[in-house]
Amino acid sequence: MPMPQIEISAMTFGPFGVGRHDGKAVMVPGAVAGDKLEVEIVSERRDYAVAKIREVVSASADRRVAPCPYLPRCGGCDWQHIDYSAQVRFKGEVVARELGYTLGLEIDPVGLVEPAPAEFGYRSRIRLRVGAKGVLGFYEAGSNTIVEIDSCMVAEAGIRMPLHLARSLGKRVEEIEVVRDNAREVQVAHLKKPVSDEDLRRAQNVLEADSEIAGIVLRAGTSRATVGNTAISIELEPELSIDVDADLFSQVNRAQNQKLVASVMEMAAIHESSPVLDLFCGAGNFSLPASRRGARVTGVDDDAGAIAAAARNAERLKFRAAQFIAMKASATADFLHRARYRPEVIILDPPRTGALDLMEPIVKLRAPGVIYVSCDVTTLARDLRVLAGAGYKINRVRGFDFFPNTHHVEIAVHALLT
Incomplete structure (x- = not known):
């Protein structure tokens, strides 16, 4: 046939x-x-x-031979066979099409997505699967087979393969993250069982044998232990850096994140004493830049570790008007509505699954402006439809290519109450 x-x-x-x-x-x-x-x-x-x-x-004029020797087996970079300028153009078209269809808008895709300064060497953290005998790699596309790698083209140049830690922990470890800032490297091992004294001893031995590792985090569910210095420094914008534990969530593309932060601050148009509600605030990626501009920020996240980091940084930076609450965002929004809290701006940056359960409480707060940051255009469009049905008008859409050579894109949408 x-x-x-x-x-x-x-x-x-x-x-x-x-x-x-x-x-x-x-x-x-x-x-x-x-x-x-x-x-x-x-x-x-x-x-x-x-x-x-x-x-x-x-072949399309935009097709190229993928530079990575591990493709097409490795499932990591699913767009690397596309010329980079075309990747950016296609991402703009996808965002414009998905948001336009769901919200009934005409969005110009040209220039919609900000390209990354570099399409390779941009990831400040990578998460590697650990196989038999300490093999390190990523899953093969569509399977649980590990493709062993010696290096990763999208990782920053200073990121090394954590072979010593993988082999030392043996069958007890499932994944290892390698996280870098400008000065140090931290390795985060995700174990199959709660952290034991033997795990700690082996991690300490690895740390002492490798002067380039500043610290090691051992995690298994809620079980967590550290050896060495496990903090990293992240510059959110010029002359504003925060210190966070390496195993907390942080954006992998630091250069693009600074552009995103600048764009969100521009959309928010913060003035002195503006009440700002930052939902899914993490360690303060948007809260602390807003506080720097004089806003009275309330940051909410259900990750107690991230909230503690945000509070520590606010205290260190003397941002006295910032407060951080460890609570599920939907519960907090209901509470604030009952307390007659009226933010001028709501910022939310939920996980890939979106924030559908939160949209009704947000609507009840009647904030003049809502800024929604998302890495999934489908759930973003779904949630924005709720805002649009409640009288919000999409004012601006901006995309940022945080993840060159993949289909993923970070999107910031500014909606205004009409």
């Missing part, structure tokens, strides 16, 4: 290009908009099919 040929018309928010065959959308991993492909259909749904490439009949 002859294989169908399709033309790829667009990229999707994922590893797929999309074309059409027999009136149905066909999703093809590894495709590039502009490709003409011979494909094999591997699964079908009512509205679409998934296919794999059998032959590139005619």
